[in-house]
Amino acid sequence: MKxxxxxxxxxxxxxxxxxxxxxxHYAIWSFTALMMLVLPxxxxxxxxxxxxxxxxxxxxxxxxxxxxxxxxxxxxxxxxVYSGLGAFIAVxxxxxVGAGKVWLPVSLLPLVGxxxxxxxxxxxxxxxxxxxxxTFAMITLGIGEMVYASSLMxxxxxxxxxxxxxxxxVGHAVFGITYGPERQVYxxxxxxxxxxxIAMYAWTQTPLGRIANAVRDNPERAEFVGxxxxxxxxxxxILSAFFAGISGGLxxxxxxIVSAENVGAVQSGGVLLATFIGGSGFFFGPVIGAVLYxxxxxxxxxxxxxxLLYLGLFFxxxxxxxxxxxxxxxxxxxxxIAARKLGRMLPSYAAALSAGLILxxxxxxxxxxxxxxxxxxxxxxxxxxxxxxxxxxxxxxxxVAAALWLAGALGWRTxxxxxxxxxxxxxxEMAETAGGGV
Amino acid sequence: xxxxxxxxxxGISYGLLLFLxxxxxxxxxxxxxxxxFAHASFYMLGAYFAYTIADRIGFxxxxxxxxxxVLLVGALVERFGLRTVHKYGHVAELLFTxxxxxxxxxxxxLVWGQAAVPYRIPPVLDGPLFHVFTSAFPKYRAFMMLxxxxxxxxxxLLLTRTRVGLVIQAALTHPQMVEAxxxxxxxxxxxxxxxxxALAGLAGVIxxxxxxxxxxxxxxxxxxxxxxxxxxxxxxxxxAFVASLLIGLLQTFAVSIDAxxxxxxxxxGLHVTSxxxxxxxxxxxxxQMAPVLPYxxxxxxxxxxxxxxxxxxxx
Numbered sequence: 035m036k037x038x039x040x041x042x043x044x045x046x047x048x049x050x051x052x053x054x055x056x057x058x059h060y061a062i063w064s065f066t067a068l069m070m071l072v073l074p075x076x077x078x079x080x081x082x083x084x085x086x087x088x089x090x091x092x093x094x095x096x097x098x099x100x101x102x103x104x105x106x107x108x109x110x111x112x113x114x115v116y117s118g119l120g121a122f123i124a125v126x127x128x129x130x131v132g133a134g135k136v137w138l139p140v141s142l143l144p145l146v147g148x149x150x151x152x153x154x155x156x157x158x159x160x161x162x163x164x165x166x167x168x169t170f171a172m173i174t175l176g177i178g179e180m181v182y183a184s185s186l187m188x189x190x191x192x193x194x195x196x197x198x199x200x201x202x203x204v205g206h207a208v209f210g211i212t213y214g215p216e217r218q219v220y221x222x223x224x225x226x227x228x229x230x231x232i233a234m235y236a237w238t239q240t241p242l243g244r245i246a247n248a249v250r251d252n253p254e255r256a257e258f259v260g261x262x263x264x265x266x267x268x269x270x271x272i273l274s275a276f277f278a279g280i281s282g283g284l285x286x287x288x289x290x291i292v293s294a295e296n297v298g299a300v301q302s303g304g305v306l307l308a309t310f311i312g313g314s315g316f317f318f319g320p321v322i323g324a325v326l327y328x329x330x331x332x333x334x335x336x337x338x339x340x341x342l343l344y345l346g347l348f349f350x351x352x353x354x355x356x357x358x359x360x361x362x363x364x365x366x367x368x369x370x371i372a373a374r375k376l377g378r379m380l381p382s383y384a385a386a387l388s389a390g391l392i393l394x395x396x397x398x399x400x401x402x403x404x405x406x407x408x409x410x411x412x413x414x415x416x417x418x419x420x421x422x423x424x425x426x427x428x429x430x431x432x433x434v435a436a437a438l439w440l441a442g443a444l445g446w447r448t449x450x451x452x453x454x455x456x457x458x459x460x461x462x463e464m465a466e467t468a469g470g471g472v
Numbered sequence: 473x474x475x476x477x478x479x480x481x482x483g484i485s486y487g488l489l490l491f492l493x494x495x496x497x498x499x500x501x502x503x504x505x506x507x508x509f510a511h512a513s514f515y516m517l518g519a520y521f522a523y524t525i526a527d528r529i530g531f532x533x534x535x536x537x538x539x540x541x542v543l544l545v546g547a548l549v550e551r552f553g554l555r556t557v558h559k560y561g562h563v564a565e566l567l568f569t570x571x572x573x574x575x576x577x578x579x580x581x582l583v584w585g586q587a588a589v590p591y592r593i594p595p596v597l598d599g600p601l602f603h604v605f606t607s608a609f610p611k612y613r614a615f616m617m618l619x620x621x622x623x624x625x626x627x628x629l630l631l632t633r634t635r636v637g638l639v640i641q642a643a644l645t646h647p648q649m650v651e652a653x654x655x656x657x658x659x660x661x662x663x664x665x666x667x668x669x670a671l672a673g674l675a676g677v678i679x680x681x682x683x684x685x686x687x688x689x690x691x692x693x694x695x696x697x698x699x700x701x702x703x704x705x706x707x708x709x710x711x712a713f714v715a716s717l718l719i720g721l722l723q724t725f726a727v728s729i730d731a732x733x734x735x736x737x738x739x740x741g742l743h744v745t746s747x748x749x750x751x752x753x754x755x756x757x758x759x760q761m762a763p764v765l766p767y768x769x770x771x772x773x774x775x776x777x778x779x780x781x782x783x784x785x786x787x
Contacts, residue, residue: 109563161771168507172698173774179695180767187760346574353568357560404582
């Protein structure tokens with residue numbers, strides 16, 4: 035009430051604020067585009083480019099998932115169905131292009147994947163979106179399993195165990211872009227990623243996006259206002275499946291192979307983890323989540339076999355203690371920065387961070403020790419971790435791990451109240467200055 | 473006839489095992505509103521605990537102690553995990569159990585290795601019980617049926633004939649009232665969750681050696697159990713019972729029938745060749761379709777009767 039009154043009394047100021055926000059939007063999007071352009075120049079190794087490409091694909095996928103989870107409150111356990119089936123349709127079209135049967139520039143292949151995904155969204159969404167809440171979650175799980183199980187029944191379409199491989203360097207090369215070099219593929223992914231991000235952000239501002247929020251928050255009331263909640267969920271599902279299909283089409287170009295795993299439960303679970311870790315309450319949350327997930331799944335998995343354990347643990351901790359995800363942690367700092375009080379929090383943050391790092395080191399050491407002894411002991415029990423070489427069967431590393439656990443736990447117990455105290459102090463001061471301002 | 477009797481018995485024993493799993497899931501769901509994604513993980517834990525105990529001191533102690541260990545794990549999970557997340561709502565609880573399923577699977581890989589472990593049927597129960605013409609019916613299947621039925625009978629009596637059961641039943645529908653009458657509803661919740669986990673653990677003890685004990689066993693059974701719960705109707709024990717048997721029989725019979733739709737068409741004089749439209753669909757045999765049938769059943773059920781066989785509430 036207060037803000038609306040202020041707005042009506044100060045139209046010029048409100049307008050200025052509006053223009054300010056508009057400017058901030060442009061700045062953020064331009065910065066994103068610039069980052070996408072510059073990053074592969076800074077990190078130009080093959081591994082880095084591959085990592086960045088996968089991040090781009092994962093970002094689209096996670097954002098499309100968040101259209102369901104974050105924007106409409108639909109918890110889906112079978113989202114990979116849409117990206118995967120979109121990818122299968124795209125790979126068949128690409129093979130058609132290669133055989134000369136279809137004419138299509140490779141750059142537009144993601145669109146084919148998107149339409150394929152949307153087609154299955156129309157088909158399966160009709161069944162799944164009849165229900166909301168827990169039942170919806172279970173139906174999506176069932177549909178996901180059904181599609182995965184049927185992938186071995188139709189070898190013509192799914193390619194059986196080996197999947198379907200393809201060649202992206204086909205068709206007419208526009209401006210000499212052949213998609214032979216990986217860098218060209220990266221820029222294609224980046225372009226589609228930026229486009230999809232903008233489109234999905236714009237969608238949140240449309241009437242449908244707003245009604246989806248209403249259906250998420252209070253479906254009963256949305257129905258009384260006159261909206262058919264089931265229809266809203268259905269439409270959102272189709273749109274979300276479209277964007278998921280785009281990510282599937284891009285993965286066809288990137289990996290040049292699609293197999294049954296693309297529709298499987300691991301993919302569906304992965305996008306859920308990514309979105310929730312990043313934070314489903316904010317538009318950019320899934321972007322953070324996708325980047326973190328790819329770091330876990332690609333970079334960490336080349337270092338340790340227990341990466342899924344670390345990811346699962348990270349996820350459970352987020353669910354238990356930071357249900358808003360990483361994005362909510364970041365957004366909590368924004369008012370502090372605006373009030374120039376972040377500096378007051380930094381000492382306590384640093385203390386908590388160092389305690390957390392000690393705990394992390396303890397965890398990693400214990401897990402890797404167990405792993406070495408239980409699974410990998412055929413190659414001897416000597417191992418190296420972070421530059422230190424030791425024997426996993428001896429007592430010393432275990433003693434170090436125990437000491438780390440103890441030190442970390444003690445440090446955490448002392449650091450956490452400090453953070454809370456500093457946080458409460460700063461909040462109280464900010465409330466005081468805000469109260470004094472009026 | 474021979475095929476029919478053996479398949480019927482196998483189907484029923486598998487269905488009873490499924491019910492042992494889904495009864496715990498249903499109880500937890502109807503009481504706490506929590507869809508426990510880690511339920512099949514407790515099944516896996518039961519099998520692995522039983523393998524370790526059976527290796528050291530024998531199968532019979534394992535039959536008792538492995539479910540008790542799982543009960544303990546379930547109680548700890550409820551006390552230190554679910555109760556923390558409870559304030560964030562049902563979605564957070566669901567996601568917590570989802571993450572827990574990952575953790576348990578990875579933990580099992582860490583402790584017992586990635587390959588299947590040789591968890592075997594005890595020699596006393598090995599071998600055929602009786603023959604139907606030439607096919608044998610294994611003793612162990614009968615033992616599975618016996619354990620499941622007696623356990624379920626016990627649960628039924630506990631829920632309907634004892635004081636504890638009455639409190640649990642009351643807490644299902646009127647938790648506030650039960651709390652006002654001086655019962656510790658939190659502890660009842662913990663009991664139900666741990667009890668459901670122990671039932672799943674027991675299913676693991678008797679199912680692990682009949683099928684396979686490997687890190688993938690949770691994922692393979694987990695989704696089927698969800699199908700059972702949806703088809704039977706969310707939160708209905710009776711529905712879960714009927715659906716378990718139905719799906720157990722469906723899967724057992726389907727894998728052994730080698731007919732396809734094209735054979736059916738052939739009866740009417742229509743012959744399917746590879747040139748026919750969608751020939752790959754018509755030529756699929758029922759045994760090839762077996763893994764998909766439960767999910768297909770679920771989808772059809774949701775379209776025709778969304779609340780399930782015996783469900784009372786919608787969504």
